[in-house]
Amino acid sequence: MQKIIFLKYGELSTKKENRNFFLKILNNNIKKTLSNVEIKYDYGRMFIIPDNNNYEEVIDKLKNIFGILEIVEAHILEDRTLDSIKENIINILNKKEFKTFKVEVKRSDKSYPLNSMELCKTLGGHILKNIKDIKVDVKNPDITVNVEIRLNEVLIYFDGIKGRGGYPVSSLGKGLLMLSGGIDSPVAGYLAIKRGIKLEAIYFESPPHTSEYALNKVKTLAKALALYNNSEIRLHIINFTQIQEEIYKNIPHEYMITIMRRMMYRISAIVASRVKAKIIVNGESIGQVASQTLTSMSVINEVVRMPVIRPLATYDKLEIIDLAKQIGTYETSILPYEDCCTIFVPPHPVINPSKEKCLEYEKLINYEEMIYEAVKTRKIITISSKEDDEFKDLL
Numbered sequence: 001m002q003k004i005i006f007l008k009y010g011e012l013s014t015k016k017e018n019r020n021f022f023l024k025i026l027n028n029n030i031k032k033t034l035s036n037v038e039i040k041y042d043y044g045r046m047f048i049i050p051d052n053n054n055y056e057e058v059i060d061k062l063k064n065i066f067g068i069l070e071i072v073e074a075h076i077l078e079d080r081t082l083d084s085i086k087e088n089i090i091n092i093l094n095k096k097e098f099k100t101f102k103v104e105v106k107r108s109d110k111s112y113p114l115n116s117m118e119l120c121k122t123l124g125g126h127i128l129k130n131i132k133d134i135k136v137d138v139k140n141p142d143i144t145v146n147v148e149i150r151l152n153e154v155l156i157y158f159d160g161i162k163g164r165g166g167y168p169v170s171s172l173g174k175g176l177l178m179l180s181g182g183i184d185s186p187v188a189g190y191l192a193i194k195r196g197i198k199l200e201a202i203y204f205e206s207p208p209h210t211s212e213y214a215l216n217k218v219k220t221l222a223k224a225l226a227l228y229n230n231s232e233i234r235l236h237i238i239n240f241t242q243i244q245e246e247i248y249k250n251i252p253h254e255y256m257i258t259i260m261r262r263m264m265y266r267i268s269a270i271v272a273s274r275v276k277a278k279i280i281v282n283g284e285s286i287g288q289v290a291s292q293t294l295t296s297m298s299v300i301n302e303v304v305r306m307p308v309i310r311p312l313a314t315y316d317k318l319e320i321i322d323l324a325k326q327i328g329t330y331e332t333s334i335l336p337y338e339d340c341c342t343i344f345v346p347p348h349p350v351i352n353p354s355k356e357k358c359l360e361y362e363k364l365i366n367y368e369e370m371i372y373e374a375v376k377t378r379k380i381i382t383i384s385s386k387e388d389d390e391f392k393d394l395l
Helices: 010-033 055-062 082-093 116-130 184-194 212-226 241-250 253-274 294-301 317-327 355-362 367-376
Strands: 002-008 037-041 046-050 068-077 100-107 143-149 154-157 161-165 174-178 198-205 232-239 279-281 379-384
Touching: 002 055, 010 037, 010 046, 010 055, 010 068, 010 161, 046 055, 055 068, 068 082, 082 116, 082 143, 082 154, 100 116, 116 143, 174 184, 174 253, 184 198, 184 212, 184 279, 184 317, 198 212, 198 253, 212 232, 212 379, 232 253, 232 367, 241 253, 241 367, 253 279, 253 294, 253 355, 253 367
Parallel strands: 100 143, 174 198, 174 279, 198 232
Antiparallel strands: 002 046, 002 068, 037 046, 068 154, 068 161, 143 154, 232 379
């Protein structure tokens, strides 16, 4: 009897003729995250055998890999005889504490001498005879003994650990996340990664109006996202100072945020194109602030042709905060360091901007040249989730 880990695919199981494509990417993603493991897979299961028997460490890492519905520790028997199954079930259960149980049997090999119902009754009776002070409870048992009769082996296992689901990272292409230091954008990035999108991120800094602390805050958020993004993420840092100052000097203040966001979108689209990203991702939620009314989003969005995905569009703030806490970004996001989106905020920003006025006001600044310079001089760093917390002391 050998102990293994097997994975249930969940949503990937619906992919039919494309399933193998997704499974190959999932296999590659696991290999990038885990070393010293043997991986085998078929359409129904992926099997992982750690060579150092460190199952807890392997499971902890698997919990953060998208494409996995459930992680299960199992015992695999090559001897499929009924006597072998009976003996090994008792050996396994003797190491567990429980008062109630039930047995569930799946039989993918229909040629096995006993059918699923017969095996359930036989194994349940055998457990009752050999372990004292227990009883069967089919509705709410302490443990469920799962037995799978496969073509060449038998699996014995209990309740699994919930995975993150979704699609394997990079299976649906690349996106560019507009990452700020707030609560929303890291959560939007997480949800995009969950749908199989490999992310790079773009951050707009405005020194000296934004501080080194604000930049390090964003690096820490990027590191948190890297954990789910195949262990690393590239961050494009844009110096937005000149553009922001020109907007502040020349644009009517109620339109400052709208024009600023249009400039950010233009820059993001250029960077996305250069890194071969298919979409822009951001953390906008309908109606949350002045620039996120439907009119504002429409006027801002029209400066780019590339699709803009807003995973949080219909979420309220409390739902977003709950997700931020779950993925480990909330405590960093609430640190009080201002970014480009929170400085120079006018007291009464327009909530229903006019496209015609935006075009008129944008003629007041030489934005094309400044955008070219901002893209040309951007800094690019690769942030890994595996590195020590190098930014912690700076926050």
